[in-house]
Amino acid sequence: MTAAALALLGSLLLGADEEQLRNAKALVFDRRFVDARAAWQEILRRSSGEEAALAAYWVARCSENLKEDVRALEEYQGFLERGPRDSALVDEARSSRVAIAGRLYRGGLKQYLPVIQGALLDRSRSVRYFAAFQLAELGRPAANEAIPLLKQIAAEDKDPELVARARVLLLGLDPQALATAPAPKPRGSPKPGASPGTAPIRFLRVRVFEGSGTRPSVSVNVPLSLAEFAYKSLPDEAKRELKGQGYDADNFWERLKELGPTEILKVEGKDGERVQIWIE
Secondary structure, three states: OOHHHHHHHOOOOOOOOHHHHHHHHHHHHOOOHHHHHHHHHHHHHHOOHHHHHHHHHHHHHHHHHOOOHHHHHHHHHHHHHOOOOOHHHHHHHHHHHHHHHHHHHHOOOHHHHHHHHHHOOOOOHHHHHHHHHHHHHHOOOHHHHHHHHHHHHHHHOOOHHHHHHHHHHHHHHOHHHHHHOOOOOOOOOOOOOOOOOOOOOOEEEEEEEOOOOOOOOEEEEEEHHHHHHHHHOOOHHHHHHHHHOOOOHHHHHHHHHOOOOEEEEEEEOOOOOEEEEEEO
């Protein structure tokens, strides 16, 4: 439940009976969403204006919590068509539609993809970003339209967490683009005689082969600088876990960068499957 919605719950106006409002709110807090939806539908039926818009929002929210995604998608649209004045609640409804459309797409209902793609042009920055991240997680070709916005976030946004997320998502979609994208400025001064931007790009390459096949079933090529960025973005808990297994997350990449082209790992299974990881 969002702070914006809770604040508005306390200021519902004239159309609904006060006891009805208390009951509807209590049902939501108790997560009795079937009963809560019926209560908010009754308030919606008897209300108008902003009060009716808020009731429409909670009807949709209850449907979403009940995992009735198609119904919730339509109900959120009905809420938006009422022209509510609360911009925070509008952004939440639009973001909810994006999340629902993503779930429906993953469930095989491809016709809902335009809901997410259309949100890339939303006037709200938070909705645009959320749509780009959702599309990226769907993979190609669905994610193609999100790549320009992800590049923009990675290059221009001031929030380091958003930049990190955009860059990591781009790794799986278009690592070559990241190889030439603007990167955070390195600390300190360049070494004497160094020519910034002229060093060849080094890649971390991963190949997974199934059975005795000669073509990899998984092929990943990641610019080494971005692999380092993603690795160093690991949560502290994950770093502690790696350290417990003998890997020093803080010094690993510094030692790795000192190596020339080299094979890091080669594993062969009893059924012929192989995993190869190397730097080139």
